[in-house]
Amino acid sequence: MTLAYRDTREFVPVDADKGLDRLTGKMVQADANAPAGYTKLPKCKFCKNYQEEATNMGVCAVSTMEPKFMAYGDMIAVTCEVYAD
Amino acid sequence: MARTFKQVLADAGISMDFEACGRAPETIVDREIKPEPHPRVEKLKNIFMQTLSTANNEFPYWYTREYMAHDSEIPVVRRARALKTAFSHLTPVIYPGEKLVMHKAHYFRGSFPMPWLSEGFYVAKEDELFQDALKRGSTSADEHSKFGSGGGNVVKSFNKIVSIAGKFGMRQEEVPALLKLAKMWVGKSVDDLGHKYEQKCPDYDVKEKCMRNIVCMFDSGYTLPQGREVINYYYPLEYGFDGLIKMATELRDKVAGNADGDGMVGTNRLYNYEAVILVLEGIQAWILNYAKEARRLEAIEKDAVQKKEYGEIAACLEWIAHNPPRTFYEAFQMIETIHLGVLNEDAISGMSPGRIGQVLYPYFEQDVAAGRITEDEVLELCELDRVVKTSIDCFASCGVVGGVLSGNTFNTLSVGGLNAKGQSAANRLEYLILQAGMTNPMPQSTIALLYDEKLPEDFLLLATKVIKTGCGYPAFMNNEIAIKFMCAQYGPEGMTPQEATAWAIGGCLESSPCCWLPLHLNGKEYMIPGGAGQPTSVGIHFMSLPKILELTLFNGQDQRTKEQVVPPHNKSLATYEELWTEFKNYWEIMCHALEKANNIQHDIWRKNNMAVFNSLLKPDCLSKGHLINELGYRYNATFNVESAGTANMVNSLAALKKIVYDDKKASLADIKAAILDNFGFKDAHEINSFSIADQQKREDDDRKWDKLHFMLLQAPKYGNDDPYADEILREWEEYFCEDCKDYKSLYGHPMYPCQISVSTHGAMGSACRATPDGRLSGTTFADASLSAYPGTDRNGPFALMNSATVWDHSHSQNSQLNIKIHPSAIRGPEGAKKLLDLSRAYMRKGGFHVQYNVVDTKMLRDAQEKPQEYRELMVRVAGFTQYWVEIGKSVQDELIARTEYEGI
Ligand code: SF4
Numbered sequence: 007m008t009l010a011y012r013d014t015r016e017f018v019p020v021d022a023d024k025g026l027d028r029l030t031g032k033m034v035q036a037d038a039n040a041p042a043g044y045t046k047l048p049k050c051k052f053c054k055n056y057q058e059e060a061t062n063m064g065v066c067a068v069s070t071m072e073p074k075f076m077a078y079g080d081m082i083a084v085t086c087e088v089y090a091d
Numbered sequence: 092m093a094r095t096f097k098q099v100l101a102d103a104g105i106s107m108d109f110e111a112c113g114r115a116p117e118t119i120v121d122r123e124i125k126p127e128p129h130p131r132v133e134k135l136k137n138i139f140m141q142t143l144s145t146a147n148n149e150f151p152y153w154y155t156r157e158y159m160a161h162d163s164e165i166p167v168v169r170r171a172r173a174l175k176t177a178f179s180h181l182t183p184v185i186y187p188g189e190k191l192v193m194h195k196a197h198y199f200r201g202s203f204p205m206p207w208l209s210e211g212f213y214v215a216k217e218d219e220l221f222q223d224a225l226k227r228g229s230t231s232a233d234e235h236s237k238f239g240s241g242g243g244n245v246v247k248s249f250n251k252i253v254s255i256a257g258k259f260g261m262r263q264e265e266v267p268a269l270l271k272l273a274k275m276w277v278g279k280s281v282d283d284l285g286h287k288y289e290q291k292c293p294d295y296d297v298k299e300k301c302m303r304n305i306v307c308m309f310d311s312g313y314t315l316p317q318g319r320e321v322i323n324y325y326y327p328l329e330y331g332f333d334g335l336i337k338m339a340t341e342l343r344d345k346v347a348g349n350a351d352g353d354g355m356v357g358t359n360r361l362y363n364y365e366a367v368i369l370v371l372e373g374i375q376a377w378i379l380n381y382a383k384e385a386r387r388l389e390a391i392e393k394d395a396v397q398k399k400e401y402g403e404i405a406a407c408l409e410w411i412a413h414n415p416p417r418t419f420y421e422a423f424q425m426i427e428t429i430h431l432g433v434l435n436e437d438a439i440s441g442m443s444p445g446r447i448g449q450v451l452y453p454y455f456e457q458d459v460a461a462g463r464i465t466e467d468e469v470l471e472l473c474e475l476d477r478v479v480k481t482s483i484d485c486f487a488s489c490g491v492v493g494g495v496l497s498g499n500t501f502n503t504l505s506v507g508g509l510n511a512k513g514q515s516a517a518n519r520l521e522y523l524i525l526q527a528g529m530t531n532p533m534p535q536s537t538i539a540l541l542y543d544e545k546l547p548e549d550f551l552l553l554a555t556k557v558i559k560t561g562c563g564y565p566a567f568m569n570n571e572i573a574i575k576f577m578c579a580q581y582g583p584e585g586m587t588p589q590e591a592t593a594w595a596i597g598g599c600l601e602s603s604p605c606c607w608l609p610l611h612l613n614g615k616e617y618m619i620p621g622g623a624g625q626p627t628s629v630g631i632h633f634m635s636l637p638k639i640l641e642l643t644l645f646n647g648q649d650q651r652t653k654e655q656v657v658p659p660h661n662k663s664l665a666t667y668e669e670l671w672t673e674f675k676n677y678w679e680i681m682c683h684a685l686e687k688a689n690n691i692q693h694d695i696w697r698k699n700n701m702a703v704f705n706s707l708l709k710p711d712c713l714s715k716g717h718l719i720n721e722l723g724y725r726y727n728a729t730f731n732v733e734s735a736g737t738a739n740m741v742n743s744l745a746a747l748k749k750i751v752y753d754d755k756k757a758s759l760a761d762i763k764a765a766i767l768d769n770f771g772f773k774d775a776h777e778i779n780s781f782s783i784a785d786q787q788k789r790e791d792d793d794r795k796w797d798k799l800h801f802m803l804l805q806a807p808k809y810g811n812d813d814p815y816a817d818e819i820l821r822e823w824e825e826y827f828c829e830d831c832k833d834y835k836s837l838y839g840h841p842m843y844p845c846q847i848s849v850s851t852h853g854a855m856g857s858a859c860r861a862t863p864d865g866r867l868s869g870t871t872f873a874d875a876s877l878s879a880y881p882g883t884d885r886n887g888p889f890a891l892m893n894s895a896t897v898w899d900h901s902h903s904q905n906s907q908l909n910i911k912i913h914p915s916a917i918r919g920p921e922g923a924k925k926l927l928d929l930s931r932a933y934m935r936k937g938g939f940h941v942q943y944n945v946v947d948t949k950m951l952r953d954a955q956e957k958p959q960e961y962r963e964l965m966v967r968v969a970g971f972t973q974y975w976v977e978i979g980k981s982v983q984d985e986l987i988a989r990t991e992y993e994g995i
Binding site for chain 1 (some may be wrong): 138141142143144145147148149152156159160179180181182183184185186187195198199200243245250251252260262263264265267268271272380435
């Protein structure tokens with residue numbers, strides 16, 4: 007699966023548009039394709055608990071609230087304790 | 092092409108010179124000193140220079156998710172739970188080469204919206220209710236606030252980046268989440284609740300009209316509810332976070348269910364301590380997430396040096412998450428963490444680190460003595476600190492961040508002053524801090540030098556050397572004057588003269604109350620200074636004095652919008668005394684309306700959005716068990732009244748007094764007609780230049796106003812040591828300083844004057860018609876409170892200083908004087924000495940603040956034409972330094988127009 011730089015762990019975000027490739031040290035565009043073999047960054051959109059309802063928007067199935075609290079696919083989830091790949 | 096203002100005057104034989112005390116060389120002269128930072132710093136700075144301000148939703152997402160799940164919880168605990176969850180979920184990011192780590196959000200210049208404070212902007216955008224929102228006062232300021240077009244500002248959407256408020260970029264994928272989160276706060280945010288209740292005030296209508304017509308600049312009660320204060324790092328440094336949790340737990344258990352004689356809020360202490368514990372746990376989790384990231388990077392890094400550094404970063408964070416720091420490096424990292432933590436807790440501008448050279452000195456002294464660190468390593472850390480502080484962005488609406496702050500966050504650092512024993516507090520670390528300001532010139536931290544006669548001469552000369560780099564800092568602040576102000580304002584709350592010496596600058600130049608506390612390190616005790624007062628960012632902010640004069644002249648009606656802002660006075664203004672009386676009446680009517688509305692806004696803030704982290708850091712919240720909202724701070728009389736456009740108001744009154752009332756050379760009716768016709772000139776907006784010099788005559792102008800205009804321009808002006816104008820300044824200041832005491836904060840304390848313009852002189856000038864001093868419609872006011880209006884100070888800097896000190900500056904929180912000097916005027920060691928003599932002379936006269944822009948005006952003009960070639964050019968705006976390319980055009984134009992001194 008081809009990943010955008012901004013969806014990889016090797017990408018160090020500088021701003022919304024660009025970041026550093028940690029392996030090469032180069033500044034790269036956030037939306038450019040990352041080289042093959044780069045690691046997937048945990049994000050809600052990759053989580054089994056994420057239920058998308060509209061583009062980039064959904065709910066988090068493990069939310070204890072009723073109705074379930076929103077989630078958005080692009081949120082980074084490295085600190086989410088219940089992220090499920 | 093139409094004739095410019097300058098040409099019109101030249102034709103009439105009038106010199107409206109923007110150069111004084113000599114002539115500038117023909118070619119652009121650069122600043123004399125150009126030092127380099129350490130290579131590591133240079134690399135990170137290069138990243139910064141390419142970075143766009145970026146906002147995301149991570150913090151607001153987790154905050155809102157937790158907050159909404161606990162709607163029946165006690166407010167302070169509910170907020171603390173939300174803060175803990177948000178901090179615990181911030182994604183860590185560490186850039187290669189960093190030593191001082193942690194960021195506000197997951198970007199180099201990251202920040203995020205806080206819809207619990209105000210969500211209307213986003214909701215209005217989505218629902219196309221923008222037009223409706225325009226009727227709300229605070230959006231009017233947005234229209235008159237434009238960010239600089241370059242640098243890190245995302246002024247327009249591009250690619251998948253959406254521009255928010257003309258400043259921040261947000262990923263397109265995040266925008267739906269922002270809107271959904273914002274909608275959850277409709278009717279619940281401090282803005283919405285405040286708005287609901289402020290309407291109950293009988294004079295609410297006046298308040299809204301003031302905002303809409305930009306007589307007042309912003310709703311201080313919720314837009315930036317904290318800041319312009321000095322943080323306090325003492326408790327975590329002394330006890331560590333584990334120690335503080337232990338302390339709060341023991342105190343909580345002791346006070347649970349016990350009113351201790353305070354039937355109103357005594358029992359609240361239980362919940363307050365509970366909140367403190369929760370927030371501290373959140374901060375610890377945030378630090379440990381960074382430690383984990385550093386360990387991950389250590390494990391995968393191939394470069395041995397970088398790998399070792401990641402290991403050191405991890406070890407440092409793992410230690411300070413729990414314990415008091417042991418070394419200079421650990422202490423520095425801890426104060427950076429605390430600083431960013433407080434800034435993430437609330438929308439804050441001007442959370443100043445204070446006298447960190449004195450706070451960190453114990454660690455510096457012991458590490459250097461033990462050979463654990465070299466001075467060069469310390470210098471590198473001080474340079475890195477400048478990258479950290481300059482990368483801090485504050486997310487607020489365009490009107491506040493652009494119009495008021497020029498994107499600046501005022502993390503001002505103070506050096507010098509006196510120590511707890513009354514001796515010079517300057518230490519070796521402070522020399523290195525000053526040096527770092529020179530070797531790595533970046534806008535933050537702006538440096539304030541607390542000038543005292545006891546400071547060593549070489550320290551002061553080093554400070555002037557730094558000024559000569561053109562970085563716009565350090566500013567000279569008068570220690571003696573500030574101490575007098577502290578004792579008068581905070582004496583009733585128990586401040587002693589000895590405690591007053593701990594003061595520092597919070598924000599750009601707001602004197603803030605601080606205190607001394609005993610730090611223990613390896614058996615040695617050091618008294619260190621730190622903040623002990625509430626924010627000074629709340630009160631009546633900012634009042635446009637020339638606009639109030641316009642209302643006075645036109646019977647309460649704004650001449651731009653034709654709205655009746657205040658009730659008509661129906662006076663003929665037949666005498667100068669009558670004019671002055673009506674001016675004061677209008678001032679008071681509007682200040683009272685704003686006082687009440689802002690008190691209500693901030694009251695909502697304290698009930699639902701109170702500071703927990705910042706509170707626990709400030710004496711005496713931990714020992715009292717009360718946070719900021721229950722007067723837990725040692726000093727609470729910090730709210731103030733802020734003015735803008737002082738020099739234009741004084742010059743206008745002087746012109747009216749001279750031409751209409753004393754010499755009777757023109758009638759008031761003539762002057763009013765000329766004002767409405769803008770003296771035959773186009774409006775500044777038409778030509779998109781806000782400098783007086785560039786204004787153009789209308790093609791159809793028949794020159795009927797020229798004679799009157801010249802007369803008004805040649806009337807006595809402030810800044811020339813001319814008693815005619817200076818007496819008007821004195822009378823205003825004496826009235827202003829006394830009148831402020833009539834306005835009371837929600838904490839029941841009298842307010843006081845705060846005389847800084849920040850960048851409001853641009854936005855407020857933009858909304859003000861021509862003024863009787865000859866200033867033209869839409870042009871920027873004079874900056875600061877005691878800077879002369881461009882081109883009007885013709886008798887040299889000492890005359891300007893004489894004019895500025897006709898009143899007692901210790902009756903005000905501050906005053907502000909900025910002077911532009913051509914680099915060639917202060918060349919070499921002799922030049923530095925002259926600059927010091929000039930500054931010292933002003934301090935000895937009783938001036939509170941002076942600062943210099945050492946720059947060639949021609950360079951500024953060139954930079955306006957070719958911003959891409961001047962990414963690193965820094966200028967002093969009002970009380971702060973900013974990158975030229977990141978400030979709005981109206982303020983740029985005013986900086987170009989300021990009188991340039993070619994010699995001193
Ligand atoms: S919040 Fe956590 S559990 Fe919920 S969808 Fe996102 S990553 Fe998954």
